[in-house]
Amino acid sequence: MSEAIRHKAMYSTDRHFKVGDVLRMVSHYTTWKEVEEKGLAVVIQSSGPMFTVYWLGDETTSKHDARWGGFNLQDLAPMPDVAKHVETMIQMEYI
DSSP, rough: EEEHHHHSSSSSSOOOOOOEEEEEOOOSSSSSHHHHHOOOEEEEEETTTEEEETTTOOOEEEEGGGGGOOOEESSOOOHHHHHHHHHHHHHTTTO
C-alpha cells in the first residue's frame, strides 16, 4: 500500500491540513454514533500529509494521513490558539 501512496495512485486529496483546522470524521468504516462521540477535531500538529488531531468529544488524540481521506474541513475559522493550548496541556502531562 505504501508503494501506491508514493506513486500518487491512491491519493484522495492533495489537501494538507494545517494547525488549527477544524475537522469532522467522515469514515465509511464507523457508525454515526462513533462520529458523534468523537465530535469535531482540531489539528494540533501537521507535517505534509501527516497530521495529529485532538478530538473535542472524547478528549483523545490520534494521528492520520490526509492522503487516505476520511475527514471534512468544517466551515469554521481555524483555531490555532486552541491547538497550541492543547499541545501545551499534552506536554505538561508527560513532564
